[in-house]
Amino acid sequence: MRTNMKQILILTILFLILIVSGCKNSQENHEALSGSYYTCPMHPSVVSTEPGACPVCNMSLIKVEKNENEHAGHQGNFITIDKRKQELAGIKTDTVKLRNITSASTIVGTVAIDEEQVKTISSRVKGRIEKLFIKNTGVYIKKGDPLYSIYSEQLQADEKEYLSLLEKHKTADTTKQLIKELAEAAKNKLLFWGLSEKQISDLEKSGNASSLVTFYSPEAGYVTEVNITEGMYVEEGSTLLKIISLHKVWVEAQVYSNEISTIEESKRFQVFSESNPKEVYTGKLVYNNPVIEEGKRIYLLKIRVNNPKGNLIPGTLVSVVPEKLFANVLAVPKSAVLLEKMKTVWVLAHDNTFEQRMVETGAENNYWIEITSGLKQGDIVVTEGAYLINSEFILKSGAGQRHEH
Numbered sequence: 001m002r003t004n005m006k007q008i009l010i011l012t013i014l015f016l017i018l019i020v021s022g023c024k025n026s027q028e029n030h031e032a033l034s035g036s037y038y039t040c041p042m043h044p045s046v047v048s049t050e051p052g053a054c055p056v057c058n059m060s061l062i063k064v065e066k067n068e069n070e071h072a073g074h075q076g077n078f079i080t081i082d083k084r085k086q087e088l089a090g091i092k093t094d095t096v097k098l099r100n101i102t103s104a105s106t107i108v109g110t111v112a113i114d115e116e117q118v119k120t121i122s123s124r125v126k127g128r129i130e131k132l133f134i135k136n137t138g139v140y141i142k143k144g145d146p147l148y149s150i151y152s153e154q155l156q157a158d159e160k161e162y163l164s165l166l167e168k169h170k171t172a173d174t175t176k177q178l179i180k181e182l183a184e185a186a187k188n189k190l191l192f193w194g195l196s197e198k199q200i201s202d203l204e205k206s207g208n209a210s211s212l213v214t215f216y217s218p219e220a221g222y223v224t225e226v227n228i229t230e231g232m233y234v235e236e237g238s239t240l241l242k243i244i245s246l247h248k249v250w251v252e253a254q255v256y257s258n259e260i261s262t263i264e265e266s267k268r269f270q271v272f273s274e275s276n277p278k279e280v281y282t283g284k285l286v287y288n289n290p291v292i293e294e295g296k297r298i299y300l301l302k303i304r305v306n307n308p309k310g311n312l313i314p315g316t317l318v319s320v321v322p323e324k325l326f327a328n329v330l331a332v333p334k335s336a337v338l339l340e341k342m343k344t345v346w347v348l349a350h351d352n353t354f355e356q357r358m359v360e361t362g363a364e365n366n367y368w369i370e371i372t373s374g375l376k377q378g379d380i381v382v383t384e385g386a387y388l389i390n391s392e393f394i395l396k397s398g399a400g401q402r403h404e405h
Contacts, residue, residue: 038063039395062395077356078349079393086352091385093348096375099331101368107301107320109253109271111312113244114304119219121241123234124194127152130212132230134241139223147241148228149214155193159209162186166204220310221245246310250302251283253320257297271305272319273312277367278333281305281312283320329363330371336381337361337369338390346389348380354389 038061040046040054052061081091131149134141141147165183169176190200194215203209225242228234251271271281283305303320305312312318338344342358349355359374375381382389 077393078353079356079389079396080351080353081389081392082352086385089385089388091389092383093380094333094336094383096330096332096371096379096381097377098328099368101329101331101363101370107253107255109251109301109303109318109320111305111314111316111318112250112252113224113314114248114250117221117245117248118224119221119243119245120239121147121215121217121243123150123236123238123240124192124215125150125152125155126236127155127234129228129230129232129234129240131214132226132228134223134226137223137226141217141220141223141243143217143220145217146214147217149212150234151212155190155213156209156211158186158189158193159203162190162200163203163207163209217243219243219245244314246307246312246314249305249307249312249314251305251312251318251320253301253303255299255301257299269303269305269320269322271303271312272321272367273316274318275316276311279309279311281307281318330375330377331368332371332375332381333383334364334367334369336383336386338386345375346382346386347375348382354382356390356393 038048038051040057040059040061046054046056046061048061051063053059054061081089127150129148130151133146133148162183165179165186169179169183187200190203191197195203195213196216199213221243223241224244225239227238228240234240251269267285269283269285271283273279273281283303285301286304287300287302289300332345336345337359338346343361344356344358346354347357357374360372362370362372364370
């Protein structure tokens with residue numbers, strides 16, 4: 001009897017020890033999860049109260065600060081990230097607004113030179129090239145940049161004649177009007193040779209004819225040909241350089257016969273470049289010609305595209321879509337939409353706090369996607385760094401706390 005009582009007493013003591021130990025461990029785990037703890041960025045289920053390595057992938061555990069009351073009173077998934085962390089993560093945002101987007105299938109095209117935009121620079125006078133400012137092709141020059149300096153006896157003589165007539169006009173009495181007309185004719189001859197108004201004005205101020213005259217580029221563009229060298233003698237009309245302006249370019253593309261019907265209906269296109277995806281270029285179909293290639297009928301398309309900033313460089317690949325517009329639809333960059341079990345975006349709720357929202361989408365192309373539900377005009381969405389915010393949210397909250405709808 002006494003032995004049984006002793007056994008019962010020992011079991012009771014052990015049971016109480018286990019209960020106390022369990023409560024203590026539970027309290028420690030709660031403190032770990034409610035305060036700071038360490039976890040693996042690749043395996044959020046791994047949680048530790050001390051730094052170390054992940055037992056799954058051996059990555060170093062990172063420290064996470066968790067505040068249970070951080071988003072008290074809010075429903076949904078929220079996370080607060082301070083400004084410095086946002087900058088380090090490269091988080092960028094954009095405002096949701098109405099846009100015109102296309103949903104047609106994309107055609108791959110190549111930017112090519114528009115031959116009508118090639119400017120040939122010819123010598124206006126006979127002479128010797130003393131200095132050449134542009135010696136290589138492929139160089140971009142601005143309008144007004146110097147091209148070459150030439151020594152021309154004929155041009156120098158015409159400058160002296162103009163200066164002489166200006167001097168006579170100052171002292172003439174009865175023939176003043178006649179000399180004025182002769183001086184105007186001499187000035188027009190200099191303009192014909194290619195001198196600018198500024199160069200003539202500088203000539204008048206100096207009163208001395210220069211042995212060398214510099215000629216400047218009439219427009220901006222890329223140099224495609226250089227046909228002269230320093231010391232070379234040139235005749236009047238000799239081709240010196242060729243410059244291509246990129247204000248308009250060709251986009252050349254190929255489509256199969258089953259796709260041409262959509263193309264012919266449109267005639268107008270929007271062009272997108274990977275180097276500048278937010279810039280939309282407009283183009284018009286000028287030429288299409290069917291050819292037989294390896295037993296298939298292929299249409300060669302030439303689309304003239306406006307390129308006012310000159311950012312479309314010949315030889316680069318671009319995406320081309322027929323201009324079928326969906327007017328006045330809410331759209332965001334495709335990078336803003338996360339494709340998981342459901343489509344979600346991160347929205348700037350207030351200050352440095354972001355809210356995860358589910359969205360429904362409609363028309364889309366390579367760069368934009370229509371939002372039919374879940375966002376309103378004026379909302380600010382994360383366009384770059386959304387996946388990083390997602391990872392940070394999982395680390396802080398655990399994947400099991402996310403909304404599943």
